[in-house]
Amino acid sequence: MTGVAVIGGGIIGLSIAWRLRRKGIKVTVYDGGDDDAAWYAAAGMLAPAGETSFGQEALTELLLESSRRWPAFAAELAQESGLDLGYDATGALTVALTSDDLSVAQHEWRGAAGRVPSELRDLEPALTPRIRGGAFVPGDHQVDPRRVVAALRTLVDIRAGKVSELPPGKVVVAAGLGTAALTGLPVRPVKGLVLRLRGEPGLLRHVINGYVDGRHVYLVPRADGEIVVGATQEERGDFTVTAGAVLELLRSAVDLVPDLAECELTETVVRHRPSTPDNAPLLGELRPGVVVAAGHHRNGILLAPVTADLIAELVATGRADPLLAPFPPGRFA
Ligand code: GLY
Numbered sequence: 001m002t003g004v005a006v007i008g009g010g011i012i013g014l015s016i017a018w019r020l021r022r023k024g025i026k027v028t029v030y031d032g033g034d035d036d037a038a039w040y041a042a043a044g045m046l047a048p049a050g051e052t053s054f055g056q057e058a059l060t061e062l063l064l065e066s067s068r069r070w071p072a073f074a075a076e077l078a079q080e081s082g083l084d085l086g087y088d089a090t091g092a093l094t095v096a097l098t099s100d101d102l103s104v105a106q107h108e109w110r111g112a113a114g115r116v117p118s119e120l121r122d123l124e125p126a127l128t129p130r131i132r133g134g135a136f137v138p139g140d141h142q143v144d145p146r147r148v149v150a151a152l153r154t155l156v157d158i159r160a161g162k163v164s165e166l167p168p169g170k171v172v173v174a175a176g177l178g179t180a181a182l183t184g185l186p187v188r189p190v191k192g193l194v195l196r197l198r199g200e201p202g203l204l205r206h207v208i209n210g211y212v213d214g215r216h217v218y219l220v221p222r223a224d225g226e227i228v229v230g231a232t233q234e235e236r237g238d239f240t241v242t243a244g245a246v247l248e249l250l251r252s253a254v255d256l257v258p259d260l261a262e263c264e265l266t267e268t269v270v271r272h273r274p275s276t277p278d279n280a281p282l283l284g285e286l287r288p289g290v291v292v293a294a295g296h297h298r299n300g301i302l303l304a305p306v307t308a309d310l311i312a313e314l315v316a317t318g319r320a321d322p323l324l325a326p327f328p329p330g331r332f333a
Contacts, residue, residue, distance in 0.1 A: 004315055005030060006172045007163050007182060011039040011145060011300055012293050013174035014152035015308035016315075018077070021156060023316050032162040032178055039145040041194040041271035042301050043220040043228040045207050046070055047092060047108075047140040058326035059280045063299060065323060066306035067139065073305035074143060081151035086144030086222060092207035093124055095134035097255060101211035102133045108209065109135040124206055126257045142207050142220055145301050172291045172315060176274040179294035185282055186332050187295045189237040189272035193245045194230040197253075199263035201225040210256045217252035219260075227263065229253045233273075233298075241268045273297050282329035283307065284320060291315055292329035 006017045009031025017027040034040050048063035074087040094109060096102040106114070112135040120134045121127050166173070166182060173179050180187040204221035220228040232245045246268060254261045276282060276295035281303065286292045293311045296303050310321045 004170045008174035011304045015304045016311050017156040019308040019312035029158045030163045041269045042145040043230045044143045044145045066303045069305035081154045083151040085147045089141040091138040092140035094209045096211045105211045174293045187274045190275045191234040192231040196267035197227045197263035198266045212252040212255050215252045239270045283327040286329045
């Protein structure tokens with residue numbers, strides 16, 4: 001096969017390019033820069049149960065399949081690049097502050113046993129004594145998306161600069177929000193603010209998925225003491241960091257883990273999730289020679305392994321895995 005152009009140097013484009021290269025296919029990634037790269041904000045929580053709505057069975061299946069593929073994907077990437085990805089399979093706690101929050105949070109547990117507050121605080125001593133309940137979710141894991149992208153960048157050929165039209169030949173469009181202008185497909189921005197705090201390493205031991213007085217917050221601790229706090233979700237495309245959004249995230253975070261108030265606030269970052277009318281990704285052939293892998297909404301990091309494997313297989317062999325069937329890119333035409 002002649003070479004393939006992958007348009008988009010985010011986690012999806014890079015992962016596809018890496019998988020294609022492993023198949024012996026020559027690939028060039030066209031990277032439009034990090035100015036609105038969703039991976040740059042992403043916390044890297046790999047939690048398939050929490051990110052779908054009622055009725056999204058096909059998407060849930062894809063998320064679970066990708067979650068199963070993450071351990072091998074991370075191990076192979078770490079080995080080939082020689083870089084640490086911050087991959088951690090300690091598991092997550094889903095916790096609720098009030099009894100109303102508890103009924104919402106239970107949706108996420110997927111069969112994990114509920115725990116009383118004292119059990120949760122034995123696992124995570126920094127949690128407030130006010131929590132009403134929760135669960136330990138052993139299948140949830142985490143990775144540092146910035147490290148993953150850095151590792152992938154060492155393994156593929158990248159050409160910097162924005163692409164305004166598709167080049168001739170075989171193309172994979174994995175350009176996130178940029179996919180709309182390149183293909184006419186409906187991908188819209190969904191704004192998210194994410195904070196980074198720095199505290200004592202070990203302040204938190206687990207990823208915390210919290211429900212706090214009707215608000216949702218997640219806390220993702222890294223080994224070096226960084227804690228990622230996310231995320232707001234708004235249907236808009238601006239980059240303003242509003243005081244209200246910072247307040248909402250910090251109030252939820254500190255309500256759950258009071259000691260977070262002592263941490264340094266090191267970063268506020270706004271990026272936009274590339275989202276589609278049904279908030280499921282666009283995966284597959286759009287027209288002969290043009291394959292799309294975009295619109296991953298809240299799930300770009302989690303879905304990177306399955307997207308990379310199935311899209312690389314489609315490009316290399318023409319065979320579309322049945323898992324792709326619910327997500328044709330032209331389904332909104
Ligand atoms: N997956 C988390 C988020 O989009 O905020």
